[in-house]
Each structure stands twice: as C-alpha cells, then as structure tokens.
Amino acid sequence: MAHVPSNIILLLFLLVSFHVNVIAEEDEANIIKPGSSLYAGKQPSSWASPSGNFEFGFYRQGEGYAAGIWLVGRPENTIVWTAKRDDPPVSSNATLEFTRQGVLLLRTEDGVGNVIANLSGVQFVDSASLLDTGNLVLYENRSVVWESFDIPTDTILGCQNLSLDSELISSVSSSNHSTGHYHLLLKSDGLVANLNISSAAAYEYWVSPNGFSSPVLNLNESGVLALSSSQNFDQENVLANGSTTGNETMIIYRATLDHDGVFRLYSHQLESNTMSNKWQNLDDECEVPGRCGLNSYCSTSRGNDTECYCYPGFIFIDENAKFLGCSQNFTVDGCETKRDVVIHHNSTTLDNMSWAGNLYSVKRNLEREDCKKACEDDCSCGGALYTPNHCSMYSLPLKYGRKHVSITTTAFIKLIPGRSTISPPPETSPNQSLILTMGLSLGSVASLCFVIAICSFLLYRHRVQSYEKLLDSKSSGFAEQFTLRSFTLNELDEATQGFQDELGKGSFGAVYKGTLPGDGKSIAVKRLGMVKEGERDQFRTEMTAIGRNNHRNLVRLLGFCVEGSRKFLVYEYMSNGSLADFLFNRNERPVWKQRARIALDVAKGILYLHEECEVSIIHCNIKPCNILLDDSLTAKISDFGLAKLLRPNQRSSTSGTAWYPAPEWQNSALLSVKVDVYSFGVILLEIICCRRNIEVEGRSADEILLSTFVYNCFVGGELNKLVEGEEEVDMKMVERFVKVGLWCIQDDPNLRPLVKNVILMLEGTMNVPIPPSPSLPHVTN
C-alpha cells in the first residue's frame, strides 16, 4: 500500500507530460494514443473534441462519477452519452484507460476493469478520437472500428443515425442517466414510443407518421430530423426541421428522448450560449403514460402546463411531488369489513377521462346510470369507465389517468363514505389534438388472445343453398334454452359482418365475434376443420350431444353450421377473454381471491363433464387459453367434446397433442378422466403462481418447470415465494391448493385424485395428504 502514492505521482507525471506533448503537436491534438488515461478525481478528467464543444471523460453522477460524453456548457453541460449507464457511479479513484491493446477500459477504485469498447477480432486499434460531432471513435490504421454513435443512450446528435431495430431509452431523471422506462424504437413501420416497465408489456403512446419499409432515423447537421429509406437516402419523411434562418452560425442539434418520455429536438446556439426546444413529438405531454402516479390523472389545464390531480377522495402522497400520485385516506373498504351491513356508496363523475389498471370486468348494454351503480355496488370496483354500451370496471389503483376534451369516456370514481372530497377537476383546454386513450387500448388488450378458433371466411364457390335443420325448424328462437340451433353460412356471415372481427386463433382456426340479429346477443363463431362427406350426420349427432350440456362453468354452445365441407360452432361470447390473458398478460397479478374462485370454477366445470352430464366427456385438452371468463369473471371451459369428435387418426394432424399432456398421453388406450385431472393440476399451479408452466427467460434451471419450482418451494417451506409481493393472501389456502395441484400432476394416473375429491380438497372439506414428488418414480414400501 505504501508504494501507491508514488505510482500515482509517476502516473501524474506521465500524464502531464503526455498532455503537454499532445498539445505541442497541433495536428495530433485530438488523437488519443493507446496507453493514455483519464481520472475521475483529478486532471486530466476528460478529452475534448478539436472544437472544444464536446468532451469525453468523467462527469459527476450522484455521489460519484460516470463516464460519458457531454456538450460543453451551452448553457450548462448536457450529457449526450454515457458508458455502461446502469453501472453504479464510480469513486474519485476510478480511471478510464485506453490500453495498449486498444481496449477502452473503465477501472473502478478497486481495480476492476469494465470494458467500454472491446474489439475482439480487431488486431491493431492504434488511436481514438472524440470528433466535433460528439462521436467517440476508435481507429485501426485510420479506419473506424468502433464508435459511440452506434450505441446511443437517450440522444442522437447532428450527423447521427438510429438504425432499424435500435432504440433510444430515456434516462431516469435529468440528473440520473441510468436507463429509464421510456423507449423510442425504430421499427420497420416507423418510430414507436412506449413505456416499458416489465418485460411482458409495453404501452405504446406515440407512433411516427409512417415512413419506409426499412427506415433510418437521421438528424443532420442543419437540424432536420427525418426518417429516410435505408435503401434510398433521397426518400425522406421530415419529422422536424430545427434549422433557423437567423445569422447564428454555430448551432449544435440534438434529439433526446427525455426522462419524461417526450422526444424533443433541441438546438444549442453556441455564440449566444442559449438552448431552445425546436420540436417535440407530443403536443400534450399528458399523453405520456406514467406522467402522473397511481390514482392521479394528468391534465393540461392552464396554458401548456401539465399537472397531476388526485381523483376525488384521494390525497397526494406528497404535496410537493404531485407526480408521485395519490392514495386514499382510508385503508379499509367498508364493504370488506362490514359484510352484513349494506353500505350505499356514492361516486363522482368525471367526464373526458381515460385510465388503465386492473380491468376486471366489462359489462355490455348498460345504461350510464347502471354502470355507475354497478361499480358502487361492487366491492372490488374502484372506478368505472363508461362509453355507451360498454362499462369497464377497474379495481384500485388506477394508473395512467388522463383528462382531455378529445376523450369521450366518462369515469365514475367510487367514494368511500367519510372520505373527503377534494378540489373539483380542472377544465381541459379545448384546443388540443387527439390522442391515444390509454385506458381503452389497455382494455382491449385484456380481451385479446381470446379463445378458440374460427374460420376465415374464404369464398366458396359452390355454396350449398339448402341446409337441414337439426332440430325442429320452428326452434329458431335463441332464447330457447336447451335447443341447439343450426345456422346457415349466410346467417353467420351476416352476424359476423363477413367474419371481420377476429377474436383470436386457437388450435383449430380463427374465432370471430358476431352479433345475432334477433336479440343483439354477442356470439363467438369458431371454425372447425373440414368435414368429409359422410361425416356430417355424425357431426350433427355429436354436436347435439354436446349442446345438451349446460353448466355454469361451461361455455354455452348455441348452435352450429355445417355447409359444404365447412363447419362452425357458435358459442356465447365471453367478454373477459381467456384465463391465459387474465393470468399472464397483465401488468398486475389478479388478486388471490379471484384466482381461487376461478380454480374452483374450472374444477366444477370438469366435474360436470366427467360425472354429471349424460355421457361422460373427457376434454383431453384443457388449457388456460380455452378457459374463458365472462362479465363477472366466472370461468367457463370451452372446446369440450371436440377431442372426441376428432377420430384417433386425426388427433395428431388436426388438433396437435394436448397442451399439458399427461405422461400416458402417448398411449391412447390408457386415456381416462385422469388426463383432465393432470391438465387441471398444471393449470392450478399456474393460477397460484400467475406464471406459465414453462418459463425459460430469467429463470434458473430449477425454476424453469413450474412443477419442480412449486414442489421445491413446498418441500422447503417457502410457499410465500409463489405469491411474492401479493397482499391479502390466505397462506393456508395456498398450501392446500399447492398440495392438491401436486397430487393432480402425479405421473401415475392412479395417484391422481378424481375431480370430485379435488373440489372437496380445494374447499377444505377433505384433508389433503402430503403429496410425493410429482415426477419421481414412486416407491412402494
């Protein structure tokens, strides 16, 4: 340790002499030679570009330093690039070394080297230079082998291009240049800005006017920001023109995705030392989701100022930092605690609102007042958004709230008795342009990946004009509960308006949304594979058998259509999408109580199929994608009876294998109701953990397979890991559910319980023994 100071002195001496040398040779002034270093806590701490406008080196970040490039003092230093931006700040003892091997190294105080530019494969990196454009480049024999322009952080400068599939990512704040949450991606159909908090979901809030099939984003020296075709630079689509006609000659332009999510073009006038904002992608900055925190909304009420406001009944978490959001002055909702007392909730109405959050129910065909009442009467409801015929109910917290005249949705915020009402909502300025209604688009995301599959309606030349009705032809009323209707292709074409609204694709084909002309009932029309001549009668017979099954936890089959070689099934429409969406495609986990109820619903649906309907039905392919949720989040199984329809030799070609195949699936002779119990077990574990059976990304080896992960947690007494971060979870119940799940996925079908016992165990009426490991060979005695 004692010899360290002498080293430093030696280095200092070397550097000073190096510096002097460099300055002495005018031509070489900005060529950085291998072997040179920079120091965070002492001089030299940076290298300058020839003009002196840009510098590369250490700048202050928090308590320490970060390494990067900045535009010098116009009016103050502007950081335009940071190396290793997510590494913690380094201390004053850190160094930047351009080693003799041509590696640019950031060395922390304890000597750990962190490579900024590693040029494996390049043999003779012989110099580096910070150009007047702000680009740091490394050369091999005078040709560029690495440049900082290729790896932008949140900024592009004049002369810099953003290439296809690259992105700018905002900084955390104006003083913290680590990676923030806003992304600006150059995709093949243009520039897209999104908020990306979890790897699962990104909320797009801006898309550039369309560009070219494979575009490049370019900011040129005269401040023109344009998308151009990478094939032909003459074709371009100017996004912004920052050039000024004035006599100011020295201007540096930069385009930055700022920490607030707005993409802005700035010009820095070097002579007058001023900076101005020439353009930004959003007129109304409230369009950026997350501008205001939870339970608050953004509005541009006065002039162009955006401001955050609490919803009525909420107060700011911090009056001095309103963007942090709001909270209720109440922690307990009256209706949770006083179950027997009827509490009349009131709600406040806010017009022109949109938000996002935990959308748990969409009710259709409700009047405005009924929507308001539906929310007031529902314990889970924190607020509802209403558009004619569409009532979307959200539980708290509400996020990405926004109020703007262009939004046509009306919001109802439930008031808890005793809560104080806060200041009235502001008026929005009338002259703002239109936008994304965040809440609505998220709502439709939730109802996406809809189920099953239905048909693309290809024109079929030889339309079979006549059709036979399966049942009495008078039974055309849809109201008739247990009658299956036979539809014509024309009728379905009309009901779905030419098969336009595709809800999703399933294992059989597409599923389309439609409306029955008679009573306006929403339906889902699903296309099945082709029927062969001679199979039609059989199809009808089987459909009739399926149609007789009617249970709260089965999706109701309303009718079917066989015409020519095509066949369709018509189901009731489930407004809340599939269980897969519900569990995996949301930002927040659905609450435990809802999940537990859904698990029981699914088990009851299976029980009906196995034991309660006329002919026992083995579903064979129960999966989160064909379990659907209705208005009130009741789970209903769909696609039942279809596996049976497909002859054994068809199974592999038409429907593939089961989603969660039980081990005995290979041998169809052994297939029993226990196949469904196996699938249920996997789904139960998925419901408990809100993750898919197999997840590779970000998982360690023993976490990839859910069953192994759950079993390990169970054996290790760490069940809380499965519901980490959740509130209001009944751990006893979780343990019971986990044990049941592990019994259901035993390799040996004989060990799996019957579904009626599954239900008794889930409900807690029957004791659940300790399950063995699901996949280990079971040793008897």
Ligand SMILES: *[C@@H]1O[C@H](CO)[C@@H](O)[C@H](O)[C@H]1NC(C)=O
């Ligand atoms: C910058 O923000 C990141 C992410 O929020 C945080 O981890 C880091 O500590 C912050 N750095 C400083 C210097 O405040």
Ligand SMILES: *[C@@H]1O[C@H](CO)[C@@H](O)[C@H](O)[C@H]1NC(C)=O
């Ligand atoms: C820098 O190094 C010196 C000498 O090793 C040491 O005394 C000092 O504490 C270090 N400073 C920091 C901030 O690590």
Ligand SMILES: *[C@@H]1O[C@H](CO)[C@@H](O)[C@H](O)[C@H]1NC(C)=O
């Ligand atoms: C640079 O990359 C090469 C190949 O990836 C690696 O072998 C070498 O160790 C790296 N150099 C440094 C200093 O990390």
Ligand SMILES: *[C@@H]1O[C@H](CO)[C@@H](O)[C@H](O)[C@H]1NC(C)=O
């Ligand atoms: C660079 O120069 C070295 C030595 O003169 C030579 O061996 C090498 O091939 C050159 N590399 C390139 C890419 O020209």
Ligand SMILES: *[C@@H]1O[C@H](CO)[C@@H](O)[C@H](O)[C@H]1NC(C)=O
């Ligand atoms: C969010 O950003 C990360 C890092 O850029 C990326 O890997 C991930 O795919 C993004 N998520 C989405 C949904 O775009």
Ligand SMILES: *[C@@H]1O[C@H](CO)[C@@H](O)[C@H](O)[C@H]1NC(C)=O
């Ligand atoms: C950047 O794009 C412009 C056209 O937009 C093109 O003229 C220029 O050559 C590109 N520069 C680089 C380094 O690719």
Ligand SMILES: *[C@@H]1O[C@H](CO)[C@@H](O)[C@H](O)[C@H]1NC(C)=O
């Ligand atoms: C920048 O782009 C605009 C539009 O293509 C063009 O008119 C202008 O000459 C360019 N400026 C420079 C310095 O290339």
Ligand SMILES: *[C@@H]1O[C@H](CO)[C@@H](O)[C@H](O)[C@H]1NC(C)=O
């Ligand atoms: C940009 O604006 C300047 C000054 O207003 C004008 O002279 C120039 O033609 C414009 N360039 C483009 C590409 O629109």
Ligand SMILES: *[C@@H]1O[C@H](CO)[C@@H](O)[C@H](O)[C@H]1NC(C)=O
């Ligand atoms: C720019 O023009 C204004 C008058 O139009 C003059 O006062 C100013 O000195 C000029 N600036 C430069 C840098 O020429």
Ligand SMILES: *[C@@H]1O[C@H](CO)[C@@H](O)[C@H](O)[C@H]1NC(C)=O
């Ligand atoms: C609002 O912004 C517009 C254009 O960005 C500008 O013309 C107007 O002066 C601004 N109004 C206020 C009050 O800042």
Ligand SMILES: *[C@@H]1O[C@H](CO)[C@@H](O)[C@H](O)[C@H]1NC(C)=O
């Ligand atoms: C919040 O509740 C506390 C205690 O009930 C009360 O003292 C306070 O005034 C309330 N604040 C508001 C803004 O209602």
Ligand SMILES: *[C@@H]1O[C@H](CO)[C@@H](O)[C@H](O)[C@H]1NC(C)=O
């Ligand atoms: C609800 O609002 C009505 C009308 O403003 C009022 O008469 C009633 O007392 C309120 N009820 C509660 C529980 O606050």
